[in-house]
Amino acid sequence: MNRExxxxxxxxxxxxxxxxxxxxxxxxxxxxxxxxxVLGLIITGIKLFRVESPADILSILxxxxxxxxxxxxxxxxxxxxxxxxxxxxLLSVYYFYKFCxxxx
Numbered sequence: 266m267n268r269e270x271x272x273x274x275x276x277x278x279x280x281x282x283x284x285x286x287x288x289x290x291x292x293x294x295x296x297x298x299x300x301x302x303v304l305g306l307i308i309t310g311i312k313l314f315r316v317e318s319p320a321d322i323l324s325i326l327x328x329x330x331x332x333x334x335x336x337x338x339x340x341x342x343x344x345x346x347x348x349x350x351x352x353x354x355l356l357s358v359y360y361f362y363k364f365c366x367x368x369x
Contacts, residue, residue, distance in 0.1 A: 301329060320364040327357035 305326045309319040331353030338346030 298329065298333065302326060318363065318367055320360045320367065324357045324360035324364055327353045327360060331357055 305322050309322050309326075312319040312322065331350045334346050334350030334353060336350075337343065338348070338350055
């Protein structure tokens, strides 16, 4: 393999950035998710305090977490991660249904 082939292979492998950039993006996504969860819990608490249904916020939180668990479970071939994600997604569908029934 000559120099040009090695450079072309390296460029193709690092099309989405080098290892540091990938790590920063992964940590950014995790940090953003925790922000969403904390804010969602705060809004849920406020809605419960005001005697309002938090079904809309809960459906978003369960969907976000469920999608993450399903993705991780499928990619890493972890049965419990996939099952946990499916349960969270089902809860998301339930709370979304409750939210929609409250509107109409």
